[in-house]
Amino acid sequence: MSERNGLISIVGATGVVGQELISILTDRGVTPDRLRLFASARSAGKQADVAGTPVEIRETEVGAVGEAGLVYLAASSGVARDIGPVLAERGCFVVDNSSAFRMDPATALVVPEVNAESVAGVRDSGRGLVANPNCSTIIMLVAVDPLRRRWGCERIVASTYQAVSGAGAAAMAELESQTRAVLQGEEPRPEVLSEPCAFNVFSHDSDMDPETGRNVEEQKMIDETRKIWGDPEVMVDATCIRVPVLRAHSESIRVTLKEPASLDEIRAELESKAWLRVMDDRAGNRFPTPRAASGQDVTLVGRIRPDAAQESEPDGRSRHWHLFVSGDQIRKGAALNAVQIGELLTR
Amino acid sequence: MSERNGLISIVGATGVVGQELISILTDRGVTPDRLRLFASARSAGKQADVAGTPVEIRETEVGAVGEAGLVYLAASSGVARDIGPVLAERGCFVVDNSSAFRMDPATALVVPEVNAESVAGVRDSGRGLVANPNCSTIIMLVAVDPLRRRWGCERIVASTYQAVSGAGAAAMAELESQTRAVLQGEEPRPEVLSEPCAFNVFSHDSDMDPETGRNVEEQKMIDETRKIWGDPEVMVDATCIRVPVLRAHSESIRVTLKEPASLDEIRAELESKAWLRVMDDRAGNRFPTPRAASGQDVTLVGRIRPDAAQESEPDGRSRHWHLFVSGDQIRKGAALNAVQIGELLTR
DSSP states (O other): OOGGGOOEEEETTTSHHHHHHHHHHHHTTOOGGGEEEEEOTTTTTOEEEETTEEEEEEEOOHHHHTTSSEEEEOSOHHHHHHHHHHHHHTTOEEEEOSSTTTTOTTSEEOOHHHHGGGGHHHHHHTOEEEEOOOHHHHHHHHHHHHHHHHHOEEEEEEEEEBOGGGGOHHHHHHHHHHHHHHHTTOOOOOSSSSSOOTTOOEEOOSOBOTTTOOBHHHHHHHHHHHHHHTOTTOEEEEEOEEOSOSSEEEEEEEEEEEEEEOHHHHHHHHHTOTTEEEOOBTTTTBOOOHHHHTTOSSEEEEEEEEOTTSOOOTTSOEEEEEEEEEEETTIIIIIHHHHHHHHHHHO | OOGGGOOEEEESTTSHHHHHHHHHHHHTTOOGGGEEEEEOTTTTTOEEEETTEEEEEEEOOHHHHTTSSEEEEOSOHHHHHHHHHHHHHTTOEEEEOSSTTTTOTTSEEOOHHHHGGGGHHHHHHTOEEEEOOOHHHHHHHHHHHHHHHHHOEEEEEEEEEBOGGGGOHHHHHHHHHHHHHHHTTOOOOOSSSSSOOTTOOEEOOSOBOTTTOOBHHHHHHHHHHHHHHTOTTOEEEEEOEEOSOSSEEEEEEEEEEEEEEOHHHHHHHHHTOTTEEEOOBTTTTBOOOHHHHTTOSSEEEEEEEEOTTSOOOTTSOEEEEEEEEEEETTIIIIIHHHHHHHHHHHO
16 A cells, blocks of 8 residues: 555544544545544444545554555554554554654654654655654744754753643543533532643643653653754753643743844744744733634744843843743644644655 | 731722731731721722621721721732822831832832841831732742752742732633633633633733833842842743633742752752642642642642753752742732731731
8 A cells, every 4th residue: 555545544533633634634635535534443433524524434443544555643652553563564654643653763753844854764665654743842843943953952941831632632521511610619520631620720640750750741842852853962851731721732931042142033033934923022912822823733932032040142142042832732733743744755 | 006006907908919818817816896998989888798797998098097007008009109108107017019119129028938037127117118029929939948048049930820810800700701701602802811811821911021021020020039039149030921720820940059959858948848838749640739729828839850951960969940839829929928027017
């Protein structure tokens, strides 16, 4: 099989990311007859609405999935480990949204705006698996990478404001239903998330390494940044926090460049990138918000200013900068980035 | 007049902080007959419930307010400028919650756990005004000050997760009503806050200096920290963000100490302070949340770990630490801190 048959399989088609993949692909001209949709046995037999056409959802089975030349895995790491390498072996291009292969040295981990060249090996061999990074990593890197390319990047320290969509559709439903309950004076009952999410913020619910005190989400931002940049020296740390927002992540980012830059240079560099929208209206007090970022393909960047906790150069240039970014976790943080990788592979 | 008559006036008694002042004072044994409550003409004539006893709310008038030896101002900066100095001149102890006098070099700015000694001048002269710091500053400093005392503090960089209560009762009502509206599929209509607050986060709605790119809230955290610590050299910066939380602020804090410390030492230092509760359960993934901090006098501290974006010493000690804190904005961030200052003055 190969992409040349024009078919595209989506595994995990009923999930938040799977649904967004369908929406983005059809927006980009993929017709319903080219899509093969798969999910767990529980959803098999249901119909998905694909641009107005009902398409049957089938139980995930490697033979049927592999009839397509291009496969998007929007399922668990377990499913990805089970079927990802088999599909690649059979001649598919596989784009995996899970964390299963991200840190595998033999697997490319790609943000197309940052390291598109990393797909070359898979593309040229006509088969293979490419990993889609973690959402928080993607949203951070699309904003910081233009600065790294021009001035070099020594260090990033981020604090995140993450939507519950990262935990899936059930977590989004929990935020809505729990918020209704709290407004009616009831006690919140967390089931999907580890803490009450209505009118609350809490440390990211991924497992924590008791030695380092970092949770898995934070470790991903460190490890994936180094891999995507091919820079094992860059220093990264993050504090990952969930907020009661449905589908876009925000991040307060402090970046230390290798060479000093001016505000005008930084802003111009960010404004020159089609995938970013600079929202930095100091007079009007308008900056990126997850509400403004939701449903957008662009990542919003603002609050651009030198760090007041570091001396600037005598000419006002600085190596230490703050940014505040908001990006749609489901689109650029997951499905859109995966589609872009698929397009790089099959172009 | 003096505190020795035992009377206490509260100006702004109908606001969020005024109501909390009444609650804290009565909890601490102040009987309703000792309280004189004042507000704007609009609220004059209404009754407040003070521990079950109705107390009349009168229109703010300096003569009547000044019949008490101790005055809490929980009103605007304008009201504070109008009547604060006059009341002090007449012999009152005045604790002002507004920003009017915080940076006045002649006025003490006090967090009792940090710089209680600064009230000495006012206390010993038997009259005068003391300023209550900004909520975000208080919550940051009660957590960081124990580390500064032992190892010195070179730099703090914070990102905040601030409740809407800092913008008053109307903002809290707006968060509730706007959330109800959004859950019913309606468009949010911001009136009190500058951006939609339901299921959204946004840059703090205080005015921004177009030159520095910092808003007033962020500048307060810088300036007030230096004044409270009496350390014009300490480097501070903050990114202040509002989140859809009702009444407790959280802060992701990165602190650079002057001397390296170990995790055990830092944790022991924080655990030794009665005003902090260390919530740092790595195995159970339980850390400070605004929900857990709401209604508490203690500030919660957790996510204690060295910054992975800085080299640690060979023995694992570090000068660079992360903390995540949550504190009740209305209590320790405002009313409780003011009551503690009042107690220092009249003890």
